[in-house]
Amino acid sequence: MNFLSKKVLDFQKKKLESAEETLRKYIKEVEKLENENNPKELENSKKMVKIWTDNIDKIKKEIKKIESR
Numbered sequence: 001m002n003f004l005s006k007k008v009l010d011f012q013k014k015k016l017e018s019a020e021e022t023l024r025k026y027i028k029e030v031e032k033l034e035n036e037n038n039p040k041e042l043e044n045s046k047k048m049v050k051i052w053t054d055n056i057d058k059i060k061k062e063i064k065k066i067e068s069r
Contacts, residue, residue, distance in 0.1 A: 001069060009066045016059045023052040 001009070026048045033042040 001066075005066055005069060009063065012059055012063045012066065016056065016063065019052060019056050019059060023049065023056060026052060 026045055030042065030045045030049060033045055036042075
C-alpha cells in the first residue's frame with residue numbers, strides 16, 4: 001500500500017468514527033422522541049438514522065476496497 005492509499009484509508013477511518021458518532025446521536029434522539037408525542041420529529045429522526053446507516057455501510061465498503069489493493 002502506497003503513502004497516498006494509507007492517507008486515504010486513515011481519512012476514511014476517521015470519517016467512519018464521525019459517522020458512527022452521528023448515528024448514535026440520532027438513535028438517542030429517536031429513543032427520546034418515542035416517549036414524546038411528536039410524530040413528525042420522530043419520523044425525521046428515523047430517516048436520519050437510515051441515512052447515516054447507509055453512509056456507514058458505504059464508508060465500510062470503501063475501506064475494504066482500499067485495504068484489498
